Amino acid sequence: MFYDGECPLCTGAVARFAPMLHRHRFNLAPLQMPWTQKRLGLKTGEPLVEMKLLTEYGQIYGGADALAQIARRIWWAWPLFALAHIPGAAILLRTLYQRIAANRNCIGNACQLPKQNRLGDYTAGSGFAHA
Numbered sequence: 206m207f208y209d210g211e212c213p214l215c216t217g218a219v220a221r222f223a224p225m226l227h228r229h230r231f232n233l234a235p236l237q238m239p240w241t242q243k244r245l246g247l248k249t250g251e252p253l254v255e256m257k258l259l260t261e262y263g264q265i266y267g268g269a270d271a272l273a274q275i276a277r278r279i280w281w282a283w284p285l286f287a288l289a290h291i292p293g294a295a296i297l298l299r300t301l302y303q304r305i306a307a308n309r310n311c312i313g314n315a316c317q318l319p320k321q322n323r324l325g326d327y328t329a330g331s332g333f334a335h336a
Contacts, residue, residue, distance in 0.1 A: 206275065207245065207257040210235025214309040215256070229279050255306055269295075269302035 206226065209215045219233055226233060234241050236253050245257055245265060255268035258275060266274045273289035276282035288294045 206231050206233050206271070207236045207241050207259070208233065209253045209256070209309070210237045212309045214305075225279075226275070229275075231275065231278075255302070268306065269298040272302065273298070 208219055223233055236242065236245075236247070236257065239249075241247075242249060244259065247253075256271055258266045258271035260266070260274065269289065273286045276285035276289075289298055
């Protein structure tokens with residue numbers, strides 16, 4: 206599982222959930238590492254828009270889809286995986302993830318993102334918000 210290592214929300218979640226994720230055989234690494242960018246096919250300097258999950262079979266999932274795949278492998282979180290496969294719910298989960306991701310650096314009214322990258326300025330149809 207790859208996360209934004211410069212994001213306080215992301216690093217806090219990793220610190221909180223790392224022991225559980227390790228028990229379920231997930232390895233964790235920041236997206237900023239050169240080897241992770243190469244392995245995931247990310248361009249250097251490209252904005253980090255979402256977390257990524259690389260499966261043991263080489264499949265790459267991003268954002269809410271990555272979270273659903275993680276839930277699939279944890280027995281008590283499996284209902285989230287099932288929910289993510291209901292057409293309307295899948296769209297809702299992706300939208301929710303994108304909105305949280307777009308504002309992940311805005312904590313306590315001190316937003317570190319440029320105004321055009323914040324929630325209200327998400328461009329519909331692009332498929333991604335800044336994560």
